[in-house]
Amino acid sequence: MWQGFPIRPDQASTIARGVDYLYYFLTAIDLFFTAVIFLTIFYFALRYRRRSEKEQPPQIEGNIPLELLWTAIPLGLVVIVFLWGTSLFIQNSRPPAAAAEIFVVGKQWMWKLQHPEGVAEINELHVPVNRPIKLTMTSEDVIHDFSVPAFRVKKDVVPGMYTTLWFEATKTGSFHLFCDQYCGTNHSLMRGEVIVMEPPEYEQWLSGGIRGESMAQAGAKLYDQLACITCHGTGKGPSLSGVYGKPVKLSDGSTVVVDDAYLRESVLYPSAKIVAGYPPLMPTFKGQVTEDQLLQLIAYIKSLSSEEGKARK
Amino acid sequence: MATAAVGPETRVDYLNVDYGIKSWLLTTDHKRIALLYLVSITLFFFVGGAAAALMRLNLIEPNGALVEPATYNKLFSTHGIIMVFFFMIPSIPAVLGNFLVPMMIGARDLAFPRLNLLSWYIFMAGGALCMYAVIGGGVDTGWTFYTPLSTTYLNTNVMSAALGVFVAGFSSILTGLNFVVTIHKMRAPGMTWFRMPLFLWAIYATSIIQILGTPVLAITLALVGLERLFHVGIFDPAVGGDPILFQHLFWFYSHPAVYIMILPSLGVISELVTCFAKKRIFGYSFVAFSSVAIAAISFLVWGHHMFVSGQSIYAGIIFSGLSFAVAIPSAIKVFNWTATLYKGSISYQAPMLYALGFIGLFTMGGLTGLFLATLAVDTHVHDTYFVVGHFHYIMVGGAVMGYLGGIHFWWPKITGRLYPDGWARLAAAIIFIGFNLTFFPQYMLGYLGMPRRYAIYPPEFQVLNVMSSAGASILGVGYLIPLVYMIWSIRYGPVAGPNPWGAKGLEWQTPSPPPTENFPETPVVTEEAYAYGAKEVAVG
Numbered sequence: 144m145w146q147g148f149p150i151r152p153d154q155a156s157t158i159a160r161g162v163d164y165l166y167y168f169l170t171a172i173d174l175f176f177t178a179v180i181f182l183t184i185f186y187f188a189l190r191y192r193r194r195s196e197k198e199q200p201p202q203i204e205g206n207i208p209l210e211l212l213w214t215a216i217p218l219g220l221v222v223i224v225f226l227w228g229t230s231l232f233i234q235n236s237r238p239p240a241a242a243a244e245i246f247v248v249g250k251q252w253m254w255k256l257q258h259p260e261g262v263a264e265i266n267e268l269h270v271p272v273n274r275p276i277k278l279t280m281t282s283e284d285v286i287h288d289f290s291v292p293a294f295r296v297k298k299d300v301v302p303g304m305y306t307t308l309w310f311e312a313t314k315t316g317s318f319h320l321f322c323d324q325y326c327g328t329n330h331s332l333m334r335g336e337v338i339v340m341e342p343p344e345y346e347q348w349l350s351g352g353i354r355g356e357s358m359a360q361a362g363a364k365l366y367d368q369l370a371c372i373t374c375h376g377t378g379k380g381p382s383l384s385g386v387y388g389k390p391v392k393l394s395d396g397s398t399v400v401v402d403d404a405y406l407r408e409s410v411l412y413p414s415a416k417i418v419a420g421y422p423p424l425m426p427t428f429k430g431q432v433t434e435d436q437l438l439q440l441i442a443y444i445k446s447l448s449s450e451e452g453k454a455r456k
Numbered sequence: 457m458a459t460a461a462v463g464p465e466t467r468v469d470y471l472n473v474d475y476g477i478k479s480w481l482l483t484t485d486h487k488r489i490a491l492l493y494l495v496s497i498t499l500f501f502f503v504g505g506a507a508a509a510l511m512r513l514n515l516i517e518p519n520g521a522l523v524e525p526a527t528y529n530k531l532f533s534t535h536g537i538i539m540v541f542f543f544m545i546p547s548i549p550a551v552l553g554n555f556l557v558p559m560m561i562g563a564r565d566l567a568f569p570r571l572n573l574l575s576w577y578i579f580m581a582g583g584a585l586c587m588y589a590v591i592g593g594g595v596d597t598g599w600t601f602y603t604p605l606s607t608t609y610l611n612t613n614v615m616s617a618a619l620g621v622f623v624a625g626f627s628s629i630l631t632g633l634n635f636v637v638t639i640h641k642m643r644a645p646g647m648t649w650f651r652m653p654l655f656l657w658a659i660y661a662t663s664i665i666q667i668l669g670t671p672v673l674a675i676t677l678a679l680v681g682l683e684r685l686f687h688v689g690i691f692d693p694a695v696g697g698d699p700i701l702f703q704h705l706f707w708f709y710s711h712p713a714v715y716i717m718i719l720p721s722l723g724v725i726s727e728l729v730t731c732f733a734k735k736r737i738f739g740y741s742f743v744a745f746s747s748v749a750i751a752a753i754s755f756l757v758w759g760h761h762m763f764v765s766g767q768s769i770y771a772g773i774i775f776s777g778l779s780f781a782v783a784i785p786s787a788i789k790v791f792n793w794t795a796t797l798y799k800g801s802i803s804y805q806a807p808m809l810y811a812l813g814f815i816g817l818f819t820m821g822g823l824t825g826l827f828l829a830t831l832a833v834d835t836h837v838h839d840t841y842f843v844v845g846h847f848h849y850i851m852v853g854g855a856v857m858g859y860l861g862g863i864h865f866w867w868p869k870i871t872g873r874l875y876p877d878g879w880a881r882l883a884a885a886i887i888f889i890g891f892n893l894t895f896f897p898q899y900m901l902g903y904l905g906m907p908r909r910y911a912i913y914p915p916e917f918q919v920l921n922v923m924s925s926a927g928a929s930i931l932g933v934g935y936l937i938p939l940v941y942m943i944w945s946i947r948y949g950p951v952a953g954p955n956p957w958g959a960k961g962l963e964w965q966t967p968s969p970p971p972t973e974n975f976p977e978t979p980v981v982t983e984e985a986y987a988y989g990a991k992e993v994a995v996g
Contacts (some may be wrong), residue, residue: 148919152905157788162836166903169833174822180794180819184812187797191733196958198734198801202989205739205792214784215793221780221826228830229773235832236769251609285605286699288764288839293903295836299765301700302604305692319914323839323907325598327605328526331910405464 155314156294158235163295165227170185171219215248235296238309242277244356245270247302248316249280249287252329254320257435259359259442260350266335268320269346275311283434288324291337299324305403312339362443365436367431369428380425381418392419406441466809469872469969484725485972490554491870492576492934497543497551498939500583507531512894512925518915523929528708528911529596530612536599541621544851545713547859549666550579550631553659553745555565557635559970560653562644562979567637575630582624589613589620598909600710603691603702607683614628615681622677628716632666636658638779644962646981648668650744651986653961654737657720657744658723665712665719668822669755672711676702700765707758715754716819717746717920718850721858722789723813728861729793731959732808733800736986739792746785753782772831772941779829786822790815805957806880808863813888814854817921821849824899842902857887860938864972872969875945887934891970893927 189363199338245268246257256264259451261323270276282302289298291306298308322333340348352385366372374380381391387406390398394417401403408415410432432440473479514522523531541695545630554572558565566572569756573871585604589595597606606614639660643652646687680702689695689704707851730737737743759767759775793815802808824846837843868874897920906917913921966975 149904150900151903162832165612165830166833166836169827169830172826173820176823177816177820180790181816184797184815187794187800188802188812191797191800193734193801199989200801201735201799203738203795203799204736205742206795209795210739210742210792212786214788217784217787221783224830225777225780225828228832229776230832232772232835233769235835285609286602288763290839290905290907292836292840297764297838298837301766302767303699314809319905321905321907325529325600325602325605325909327609328529328596329913330529331525331907333465406546420900 153314153316153318155312155316155318156291156296157311157313158372159293159313161231161235161297164222165231168227169224172224189394210267212360213333214316218393238276238277238307239311242309244277244279246338246442247278247280247289247300247325248283248434248438249289249333250283251285251327252333254289254322254333254335255435257358257438258349258352259357261355261357261361262324262349262363264352266320268335268337269343269345269348270337272312272315272339274342275309275412277309279438280306280308281434285326286324287322287333289322290321291318292321293318294303294337297323305407307345312337315339321402358439358442359446360443362436362441362446365440366443368434374424379438381421383444384447387445389448393417394419394421405445407437410437410440458512462482466794467967468971469967470972472870480572484573485564486558486569486572487556487567487870487970487974489572489576490551493546493550493579494555496580496583497546497577500542502867503935503936504535504543505932505935507535507538509928511535512928515913515921516925518913518918518921520911521909525911526596526899527594528597529909530590530594532909533596533598533617534590534594537586537595537617537621539851540599540713540717541624542579542586544855545628546579546631547636547717547855548724548862549659549662549716550575552655552859552866553631553635553720554863556866556963557638557659558642558654559966560656560961561639561642561647562962562981563638563642564973564975566634567642568634570848571630572634575627575634576708578630579624579627582622582627582979585616585620585623587620589617598939600706601677601680601993602706603680603683603699604694604697607680607690608692608694613742614684615816618677620678622674625677628666629670632663632670635663636667642872643962644979644981646812647962648981650741651984653723654726654740654743654747655720655723658719658721658726658747661747662716662719663752665716665751668714669709672705673713675711676705679705679713686758696750700762700767703762703765704758708755708759708988711758711761712751712754714847714850715750717855718858719750719819719861720752720857721814724858724862724865725793725814726809727855727863727959727961728811729796729977730986730988731865731957732805732811733797733802734958734988735796735800736984737792738795738798739788740985742788743792746788749785749844750782753778753785757782760829760834763831764838776829776831780826783822783829787819790819790822804881805877806884807861807865807957809881809888810857810864813884814857814861817849817853817857817888817891818842821846821854824849836905837902839908840902841898842907844908845895845898845902848898853891853895857891860884860887864938865957866963867945868956869883869950869963869968869970871946872952872967873949874952874956875938875941875943875949879941883934883941885939886930886937887955890927890930890932894924894931895927897927898919961989 242294246253254266270428280300282300286299289300294310296310298306318337320335320337386401390400392398411429414423417423514520560802595613679690683690689697691699759778760779763772903919952968954967
């Protein structure tokens with residue numbers, strides 16, 4: 144039951160060490176001030192204990208320089224912590240451009256993880272070591288939270304929108320994946336493992352798991368089934384080829400970069416943002432496609448901007 | 457201890473003036489209403505405490521020693537809802553505030569005595585609705601009622617619990633309003649703002665938050681009801697709503713609510729430290745204005761509950777900076793209390809032990825708040841036991857210690873009787889030790905990654921959980937001891953006399969228990985608060 148007495152989880156990602164250093168710094172500040180306050184109180188309590196009921200202690204109004212001093216010292220310290228914590232947070236929030244994508248759908252009470260190559264997993268996420276991974280996440284029902292303590296990463300998984308999170312594992316092994324946002328009866332059972340593998344083993348695992356088609360291929364099928372081509376291939380609607388990641392002009396004059404969130408919104412709420420020069424003809428597909436299918440459609444549209452997609456066309 | 461020259465049975469006071477049940481249930485005397493609140497919130501405290509005891513018992517085993525996850529979820533929801541809305545928020549304002557605000561300013565009653573009684577009835581109606589929710593099947597929303605879980609997915613008594621909290625909110629608003637008007641309009645001649653005891657500054661700042669913040673909670677819960685009952689799309693994206701909007705609205709009230717709970721305790725501590733050190737407060741205006749600063753900043757930090765919610769990182773940065781700002785006035789208070797002890801004449805009766813315990817635990821709770829204001833660290837510890845440890849250090853180590861210290865300090869005034877000081881000191885020590893044993897391991901659990909609200913957890917967290925549960929059993933004993941000797945003292949305690957502690961303040965210049973009209977004639981204030989150096993004023 145004991146097995147040592149750890150004070151921190153495994154440091155298993157590129158982010159972990161930096162967070163721990165800041166945590167130790169804060170702990171040092173915490174211990175220092177706690178010691179100062181406790182020792183001062185103990186000293187005063189003994190030194191100035193009441194010796195007789197008749198005692199008349201000197202009355203001191205206060206001391207402005209002292210007030211300024213003990214305002215300035217905490218202020219200086221919190222400014223340092225704020226700047227440190229914020230710069231680290233910004234750094235930890237931005238995924239590297241080369242990150243491989245994996246898609247996460249949370250639902251009461253399980254995690255569905257979808258690799259672009261077509262492998263889907265439940266409550267287990269296999270990833271290669273030393274490679275940045277970006278997760279695009281949404282929920283089918285309530286708010287969940289994707290947390291891997293060994294990586295020091297955490298993000299809510301919210302219905303109706305995509306949130307993202309990234310990490311680069313630095314250690315092979317198996318690490319806890321927790322749902323950290325209370326989500327109903329079996330919240331504490333909505334757990335899994337992130338399994339970090341050497342790249343060759345990962346490739347082997349991945350190829351062993353592919354039974355059907357890649358996410359983009361599945362998306363292409365859906366694209367045909369839902370007859371998207373009727374408009375998006377004929378000029379009635381904007382062409383979707385090569386648009387991913389590029390800015391487009393909207394009918395109200397603003398521009399938007401075509402990303403996962405915009406594509407999702409356009410399928411579910413087509414009239415929210417209309418591309419300039421096209422009439423608002425598109426029907427909503429809300430209720431007709433699941434969150435998983437939406438991710439497949441997006442993967443397909445994304446593929447139209449890459450070589451593979453162009454070749455297919 | 458000094459005994460009053462006149463025996464209590466020969467003098468008419470607010471307690472013995474009438475013994476009929478109607479004289480209590482229809483009273484408009486602020487002192488009697490304070491006692492109605494005292495009895496009510498003590499009951500709620502032990503209901504919420506029983507839920508906590510069952511939770512800690514369950515967590516001894518990784519797979520749950522006692523109940524199913526569904527039941528565990530109801531336990532922590534009950535604990536949170538009852539403790540926050542029906543114990544912590546009313547605790548010091550409704551009990552000690554009701555009793556002391558008029559007495560400290562030399563008034564006969566609050567500005568609106570009948571409104572004050574109405575506030576208690578509203579509070580009890582809200583409490584009854586919540587108790588109905590708990591007993592009639594339970595509620596498992598957590599005290600936070602997060603959407604769309606609460607509006608669409610749960611089949612428990614969400615509506616009656618939400619309605620109970622909604623109703624109780626009006627009690628809080630009306631009490632705050634009553635205090636603000638009373639402090640503005642009813643101060644005795646000579647009682648200027650800067651002669652007021654710091655307890656009143658704290659109560660005043662708290663009242664402002666109650667008046668401005670609570671309506672937002674009411675609106676938010678009304679919207680939850682609208683969506684749950686009529687499927688109006690507000691928070692659930694499945695019907696066109698936005699779940700993050702709920703969090704903004706909820707925390708816009710509920711973060712300031714944290715200060716509704718802690719500010720009054722900060723006021724109590726200023727009274728206790730000065731009295732038991734026989735010193736005026738060090739830096740009066742810094743302590744007074746830090747209460748106001750905390751109240752003001754409290755409205756601007758709600759987004760720190762949402763650093764990992766998917767809100768923009770720029771919003772996160774601004775809320776992080778503002779959250780650090782709260783540390784400054786809090787630190788100023790701690791330093792000034794400590795400096796007040798310097799060259800004092802310090803005695804260690806029970807209220808002072810609670811006050812010193814408070815300063816230590818509030819310091820530790822406040823400093824761990826820095827971890828949570830720090831974006832990069834919060835990303836790791838958000839929604840873990842680190843958060844649970846932090847807010848219990850503030851709410852229990854801070855606010856409850858302050859409340860108990862205040863109850864022990866003013867008990868002789870309220871009842872006219874003294875409790876056994878030895879037992880009281882023992883209880884204070886047991887509570888301090890039990891508290892740290894319960895909640896310190898939770899910081900460690902949190903950094904190791906254990907999520908909060910988990911009925912079942914991985915086995916490597918068991919050692920720390922067992923430690924925490926062991927501490928909770930000590931803490932529980934610590935809370936039961938005062939219940940026993942306080943009740944005992946009402947009948948058997950030695951007669952206290954008007955001013956057993958040699959304290960300053962108008963409330964000590966009238967007999968204990970005070971007469972219904974508080975003061976035989978309106979007092980005239982000629983000196984500032986905490987004039988411990990000045991000549992003893994004749995008492996009685």
